[in-house]
Amino acid sequence: MLAVHPVQETIRFLPVLIGVLFIGSNGQGHIWSLVGLGIAVAGGLLRWFTTTYQITPSHIRVRRGLLRRRELSVPRDRVRSVDLTAHPLQRILGLSRVVVGTGRSDRHDEGVTLDALATPAAAQLREELLHRSVSVEQKEPEGRVVAQLSPRWVRYGPFTLSGIATIGVVVGSLANLFNETRLDPDNFGLLRSVIGQLTSVPVAVAVVEITVFAAVLVAVLSALAYVLAFWNFRLTRTEGTLHVTRGLLTSRSTTIEVRRLRGAEISEPLLLRAAGGARCMAITTGLRVGRGSEHGGSVLLPPAPLAEARRVAGEVVGDAEPAVHDLIRHGPRAHRRRYTRAFLFAAIVTGVLLLLWWLARWPAWPWQAALALFPLGALLAEDRYRNLGHALLGRRLVFRHGSLLRRRYMLSSEGVIGWVVHRSFFQRRAGLVSLTATTAAGRQHYTCTDMPAAEAVALAHDAVPGLLDPFLVRRE
Template sequence: MTEPLPWHRLSARMLAVHPVQEIVRFLPVLIGVLFIGSEGQGHIWSLVGVGVAIAGGLLRWFTTTYQITPTHVRVRRGLLNRRELSVPRDRIRTVDLTAHPLQRVLGLSRVVIGTGRSDRHDEGVTLDALATPAAARLREELLHRTEKHVEPTGVVLAELSPRWVRFGPFTLSGIATIGVVVGSLVNLFNETRLDPDDFGLLRSVIGQVTAVPVAVAVLEITVFAVVLVAVLSALAYVLAFWHFRLVRTEGTLHVTRGLLTTRSTTIELRRVRGAEISEPLLLRAAGGARCLAITTGLRVGRGSEHGGSILLPPAPLAEARRVAGEVTGDPGPAAHELLRHGPRAHRRRYTRAFAFAAVVTGILLALHAFARWPNWPWQAALVLFPIGALLAEDRYRNLGHVLLGSTLVFRHGSLLRRRYVLSSDGVIGWVMHRSFFQRRSGLLSLTATTAAGRQHYTCEDLPADEAVTLAHDAVPGLLDPFLVKR
């Protein structure tokens, strides 16, 4: 009789991680209790809450075990409400390793086993945390590679250049950092009952701003905010992508990145269906772009910094195109000239832009006439017409498609321009959508459905006959039951 496979515990060193994390989370409470003090019992109960949170983190180690069998990965957790999560190994698509600074000091890694479903419904199996060598061996085992674990060697497709940090300020990721800092300060003031006026520097800054004319104050605040966002965005870029390296080994792409918190992602090439080149407006103005993988098994929708599909951080556009070509095996589609969608699509862009401007201006003008609003709101709204014209022209120029052999290329967007390079072998269906106004213009939106990436990629405002021809040529036979022969 075969002996049952053993159940393993997480690393005992995680017992030193969770208490520190909870103490940092409740730091404002501790500052208020230990250094400032407060009347009443509110902080006492807050300290009790800290103790309960720490105890819960410690209890997690005692109540969590996992088992690796030839067919399944099983995790048991919980004390009163005991749960067992079982994932078939043939459904495993990714195994990500991450480690924040404290985990790195203790030699630990967080293992996230993904099954390729939407990140809104499936977070996969998380083991927090294992010893780093054990985590690396587990990843090799679960991804069906039995060779002895070594650092990935192979062809280096991309490596971070310090010069790319100049693209950091154009990502605007510093805005999120400012929000976190402001929220933490507000929480600190609330918990410790501090008065911001007690801080001389803050009081002097507020006094200086209120003493100057409004226009000057607005200019000062704007300049300060722009500089602050740029600096924090560059810092966030360094923290997220320092030591970035994209390596192609036999059958896989291996991505490592991170300065304080490190992340390692392995993508199997057989699951790659294409690449996406993303160009937000500010990043595009600076000549930069991101490159992401269109692949089954990686969660999407979390942003390029947080998602596992990033193939290249913000970098020169030429570099993003090169990486996309290396990953897909054909450098042509990433930079190929696209086919325009014709005058009707062009006219539709202007119609939508001017209609929006007219509605906003008309509402403000009506409020001026009937509610005695001042003149300047509707007069200021007139600027929407030239801005709308510029946006409409840019949106049309960025709109296009092309079919190159078995590769589909779609591009659209202005504030965020995206080029999708998608293998037609990964297309499992087509959706043709026509709104009322599209029907009047003889246009439709053609969506390719796939199991990879966003799972649907749309080519907007195509002439109807061109859309049918494109879908038929890209995946011959798929539309045959729906076509009428003449």
């Protein structure tokens, strides 16, 4: 920790230190920059002096802080998962970061974190917290390999568009640096040449050049992010656990208890689906979901061929049928509702632009271009309906919905702890409902939209017999 945390704090404050160095126009910028560096290093050292932890047979206790003392105590029976990570500096020093999942999936909750432990001790602690014994020399649990990264899967990286976030961060940081240091972009020859070239060509050509460059840059950065995040990926299954390891520079190791697992999710973003790819996620307690799911460790398979995602999901849930079985369609009323919503949106946008052309002297091309929303809306509505479906296969609930992001949930009915039946005004007129299964795992609620009311009640009753009985009126 004495080596790791000062470096981490210095990297965190690096933009501020650079800004102070450039802002100091009177020749004292380097002095204030060194002062800031000393403060960052001191803050990193304080973390070692003020952090202690204790593992007892019943609790995990972590105490940290100097001015604001904080002590976290968690019962060991609340441990749901243990995540081991190590960035490059930690790997060089033989250290790991242990994150203990306690059943909360809120991305603002950091959980129980023990930073910079010796890697053998971290591996032993993981096994101890998950109620198993292992020797100190054993680093990774042995088991059957369920999935392993193939270099050919890197071709799916550009279709994840993860590079857009990187570009946004870089552009924002550069803009903030230029603003804080009052640097003139014209002083940089390369940037001045690019701006000059773009201003010397017609607008349409400049737009095409920027679009092509941005597309290539996003594809390259997305592929690079894929390699950094998922290189050396391996999913293994041991007795009672699923174990995921991945990462090129920063290694990540996640162990999930099978008894905490409630199902799996197959996610297919539009571009990834067009390339024939998908990713598989775990529906379990204690792991982050949503936008932070990859960081939180619920990924069971990175973007890969759809057939591979279905195979992995089937092996994880113990039944291959839910991942490939045809689902029950929701009927003509749900079909009509998809088209009505798509055409209503197109009509409102076109009508507003038409009024602006008529009353405010706007050009005519905006409302004429908006007419394309009608055929595009029809294609989207048809795709959304075709992707909508449900099924009950034994003790496994299967929901599917979405178009721009198609998701297929395979949820164990044993994990369902409640039902929510929602009906909007227009759904009531169409005789449709949205049925939500609530659970303690994953997103904590999984919704099947626009189901016929009778089918929704029958599905909920068959999936968890007796749960709806107090609310049902049986007809004689």
